Every structure is written in C-alpha cells, then in structure tokens.
Amino acid sequence: EPEVTQTPSHQVTQMGQEVILRCVPISNHLYFYWYRQILGQKVEFLVSFYNNEISEKSEIFDDQFSVERPDGSNFTLKIRSTKLEDSAMYFCASSETVWENTEAFFGQGTRLTVV
C-alpha cells in the first residue's frame, strides 16, 4: 500500500542551526502538508502546498520556516535557525485532491530535538 515516507525518523540539532526535514508523498498525490505535535499537545497545522506554491499557512509558520518541492518526489520543510521550542514531532501528509471525500495520509513523523 502506498505510504508517505519521512526521513530522518529522529534528528537532534543545536539551537540556531538549520534543519531540513524530508518527505516523499504518495506518488499520485498533488497536495502536501506539514504538521507538528509538541509532546503532550495537539497536532497543529503548519502549511499546505500545491502546484509549487503555499496554499495556506498557520501563524506558527513564520519566516523561520520554508517548504520546497526540489524535485518530482521530495517535499521538504526547512527551519532556518532552530529554537528550543521547535522541538516536536513533525508530520508530513499528502492528499490526492482537496475534495470533500479525500483523506489526508500521514507519514510516521520526524522527531526533532533542539538542544
């Protein structure tokens, strides 16, 4: 069964460093998303991406964050200068369309630890 793949599964970085989280969405999906879950809290929406453009972003997704689809298969989230509070599980998701009957499928997540 097709799945969303995320790498790495766990990343530790020093405060102030840049990190890039990588995702391979399901191959025929056109819409891509990043979410995060701080330990013990809700899953929160960061950004959605379609046709090489951001289609929606939350207040969390400030200038420190950026997304890119560098080739036909990868979708990345970059955090330019990490802060302690960026420590969270980051989930990539994709969907075939944005129609009412379309599910979003999530990856296994990347646990980011900022020290």
Added chain:
Amino acid sequence: KQEVTQIPAALSVPEGENLVLNCSFTDSAIYNLQWFRQDPGKGLTSLLLIQSSQREQTSGRLNASLDKSSGRSTLYIAASQPGDSATYLCAVRLNSGYALNFGKGTSLLVTP
C-alpha cells in the same frame, strides 16, 4: 477559530466491550471530518472520513457518525480488542481552508 474537543481524554475497558469516543467542534461550517489512530511515537493512521453531507461511515468494527448542526461526531468501536489500544484523534477541516484542526485525542487501553 475552530476548537475541537475530545472526551474522554483517556479510557480503559476490558476486551470485548463496545465503546464510544466523542468529538465536538465549535464551527459547524465543516468540509469533512477524519478520525485517526496514533500509536505511541508513531504516525497517524486514517480510520474513517465523513463528508459534511454524510451522517455516518463504517469500516469493519468502526462506525463514525456526524451531527454537523450540533457540532458532534462519535467513533463507535465494537467488540474491542487489545490491539485497538492507541490514541484516537478527531480532525475537522473547515469549508474555508485546507488545514485539519485536531483534538487532543482519547487514549484508549483495552485490557485482556
């Protein structure tokens, strides 16, 4: 802003019981609602999606209902098994956007 609340926060039942998980949302202008399962330290697995025009959806032992006007959804799990132990998340998508708004989840433990 859409607020999604799930009750109870945690639930422990003996194997074989039928159970109901509750989800409520404040903005009834929803596009669809999705139930997910999350195992500890793992990703989210989609269980069921209900469109705003639907009243319920079924998949195996799972049945999800939606009452948009009252801002409620329930996930019914029949004949629970220890393998059902996980956190169950409700997520709502509004008409106005692409984002899923999640509840905090219900942590379910099914004991043998």
